[in-house]
Amino acid sequence: MPHQSTMDFSQLRVAYQGVPGAYSQLAAEKAYPNCEAVPCEQFETVFEAVEKRLVDRAVLPIENSLGGSIHRNYDLLLRHRLHIVGEVNVRIRHCLLANHGVKLEDLKRVLSHPQALAQCENRLAKLGLIREAADDTAGSAEYIANHQLKDVGALASATAAKIYGLHVLAEDVQDSPYNITRFMMLARKPIVPMSGRPFKTSIVFTLNEGPGELFKALAVLSLRQINLTKIESRPNRDVKNGSLKCFNYFFYLDFEASMADEAAQNAVKNLEEFASSLRVLGSYPSDVSMT
Template sequence: MALKSVVVLGVTNSQYGWKDLGSKPSGFPLNRINESEKVFKWMRFGGFPGLPACRAIRSVENENTSNRGTKLQQIVDQTENDVSRGLQKDLNSLPRPLSVSDLSAIPDGGSKARISFKVEFMVQGLPGSYSEDAALKAYPKCKTVPCNDFEDAFKAVELWLADKAVLPIENSSGGSIHRNYDLLLRHRLQIVGEVKLDCNLCLLALPGVRAEHLKRVLSHPQALSLSDILLSKLGVSRESVDDTAGAAQYVSLNGLREAGVVASARAAEIYGLNILAERIQDDFDNVTRYLVLARDPIIPRTNKPFKTSIVFTLDEGPGVLFKALAVFALRDIDLKKIESRPQRKRPLRVVDDSNTGSAKYFDYLFYIDFEASMAEPRAQNALGHLQEFATFLRILGCYPMDTTL
């Protein structure tokens, strides 16, 4: 039996999408499945500079099984040696030691993450934040690295200070995190996974302090708004801080016995606070969705539910957005979410071509999540169709869906 698959080893610098906003792409950088063979296998190793150029293992006809296995093993062994030498050479130039991350995404259920070494995750907020809980849910053995704000997390991964970043993108009660939608376009990181976290908001205080003793409560603005009913009953004042874990740390370090905190149960454990009440959110089904971001994309597959995220722009005209959405409906692709954001570089455009009119409207970016893998022909054909009238199109990532909730 012939060996039909082709495995590519090496490093590429390709990105899904095009650099200049508003420019028309010269081609559509998608790998199409060979319809006759129904084979779609490719693999990328590393992402480190200095690795050897691409090599291919082509089809081998009429070879016995043992010879094929021996030759493939020799190539794999040689590749591992090349990667090892490349890492040894390049790590000295990096600002800190890095580990090699795996090519797989979020592990199934609660199983151990399939990674070579511990992966460093950038998370917004101090230890005990909900973003850290999301990172630990995705990779229980990972090492988390806190950062001050969302953009710092993007930059840390781009500068090789961390392997991945975990950042919130939407909450079932509070809606979308628009800041992170803008940062997805501003930076070149790829979405490689998602995490849905059931957020348990807790009321915390120093040991010995009871709820009726509290005069004020500190937390992130969204956490305060999501627990409005309980806080109103307590009659406490509310003070906004950058993140929930930071509030817990502040109350603990300063011994503020009149102040409470809305944060996670893990924050209580880390900062030595007592849990006065759990699940204090107004809506008990409070879920936050997080994105896992990395420098390189992962391999799209069809053995589990995948989601693809894209962003595009359209020319003005009647029914243009309808046509854009129809490319998915025609192929039975389920749209999970659509988000529109004004373009920052040219947020307003004059309607009147003579430039004398006063009426203006926004130019919009459209972010769409759809339930299909880029390994499927229907997804490739849909984006090929969309490209015909989209003035800009970029694939933000293709990644496994989190179905644990």
């Protein structure tokens, strides 16, 4: 398989959630250089665009190093039948943007996505700015530009500032320099897993109730020296016998192994023996970069 950077993605349409200038667009263009990045309004719209063949791929956030998991996308992974074919890490560098001529002391409020506001909470508090939540970061930049607001700023990327003709009042306003979002790359068909390079596999499963069941599930990896990198639980909303079954969960696992490896194959086969359901979401190359 050729390295990503040497491949031609110019004919590829890649969906992302948000408007131009969103961090998800930056992730799509990092994952598939020179692709046609296609904005979508909602996360679910992105999944549907791939399923309906309106686009070839999708790139969606799955977790942030400060804010944690994006639970909505875990739920959508289960509802739809797309496959994870890769991952891409993007360093999130928030800028405080305003219209030209507006100074820092003129600002009273700042708009952005709730996660972005939380990631910059201390800095914004020191500036005495009132935080207001919006649907996304780049959308906030677009809003203050379109309405020519003079006392409102936006938290967004430097790319968004260029697109919407805004001035960067301050760079890197996040409270921690270690602010990484991991994005998953989705397609209608899985890729063929390989050996000999860093791979990651994502699975989701359910377990019967009983003591030690989750311990047994995790042991199928540890006994084979397979490193678990992520575990996430989400409520099982299946309705059975006319009532909502509570405190029953789907478990999502990421582990460092390729399904081309015998150890990973045996681990999944072992888990299938006692899991009440199991699905491999994808086996794909790891992104070892942090920028």
